[in-house]
């Protein structure tokens with residue numbers, strides 16, 4: 155029994171439940187013994203208040219707007235690190251020294267190519283196939299060409315090598331799917347370019363118009379990927395952990411995470427924001443109409459890029475992205491009318507009781523799409539960009555779960571509300 159306990163009275167019986175405290179003093183009541191001892195389950199749809207694991211990767215405090223990866227504040231990481239450094243931090247638990255960083259970069263460079271046979275897969279998607287569907291399929295296919303490196307003597311090194319393969323190949327897959335969608339020849343990865351520079355070059359280099367990697371764009375992309383790199387037990391990460399808990403390989407678990415991320419309430423929100431801002435633009439900036447729709451309980455429309463399950467004062471990532479949005483558009487000399495619409499929409503919502511009383515503020519996805527537009531990333535690829543960023547987080551959680559002796563196959567309970575047991579009626583009697 156832990157030092158501190160909670161007492162639960164269920165009808166006439168009293169149960170003592172241990173209290174678990176995290177390293178930032180957050181508290182949980184451990185209800186694992188409750189079913190065995192009392193015959194009751196706990197019910198919490200949407201897992202609004204249910205911890206599924208103990209994790210040492212990311213801490214966030216939604217009331218104070220704090221987000222730390224492995225103890226480091228997101229503001230500092232986004233300002234002072236490259237995405238590859240942050241990926242190393244998430245995967246290994248510590249920031250790399252120069253030699254470790256170079257070795258990790260070398261691994262990423264070594265694994266950037268795709269098996270040529272895999273390239274034929276791209277030819278068989280319909281012309282307008284969703285880039286997220288292609289990404290999740292191709293990531294799953296990777297396990298056939300590159301089985302997990304479990305045969306290596308050190309299982310940890312084996313995981314890191316597979317993780318580096320995935321991290322390197324995901325950007326090749328993403329860029330190839332774009333090139334195929336526009337009918338252009340593929341551009342292969344180059345060992346002399348940085349992680350982000352390589353991705354941009356594979357996306358935008360053309361035989362007749364060579365792409366010049368712009369340092370401002372590379373810096374902004376690093377920042378965006380860092381801000382998306384982990385977010386503890388969000389929907390897609392929980393999916394990766396849930397799928398992995400059945401003993402599934404890393405590739406298939408990540409593929410499932412990509413599918414979860416696709417949804418407009420999660421990583422698809424950055425695309426949905428741009429589509430919403432474009433709709434407002436086409437409607438001659440009729441903000442009143444969209445605000446009214448968002449507030450109408452009978453209308454499924456929501457302000458995309460607003461609200462968060464956990465952040466209730468502000469999303470620290472959104473603050474950084476908003477600033478980066480102004481800086482990037484200025485550096486690239488882009489004048490996007492959607493930025494003005496987004497700013498106005500934010501101002502209206504921030505002064506409206508509906509949004510204030512529900513703590514609905516811009517989240518990480520509200521301004522990120524405007525930056526991706528300025529970089530010429532197509533709108534339907536925005537969730538893919540989120541996936542590129544979130545991959546190190548997903549892999550770190552998968553590995554942590556696999557190593558945790560407390561891990562059990564994910565298997566929630568339910569309260570059944572269908573018909574109570576009844577006698578079977580044979581077909582000839584069912585008139």
Ligand code: CMC
Nearest residue numbers: 419420421423448456457458459460461462463512517518
């Ligand atoms: N526009 C209008 N009303 C909203 C919105 C919104 N964006 N978000 C929440 N509400 C209302 C909701 O209708 C409910 O009102 P009421 O109390 O009257 O029933 C109240 O606010 C609480 O909402 P909820 O649905 O119970 O909150 P949740 O924690 O289950 O959902 C959310 C969180 C992010 C899914 C939701 O805020 C939302 O749908 N936002 C828009 C989609 C979006 O931007 N998603 C990206 C999230 S950040 C990136 C990521 O983690 O993927």
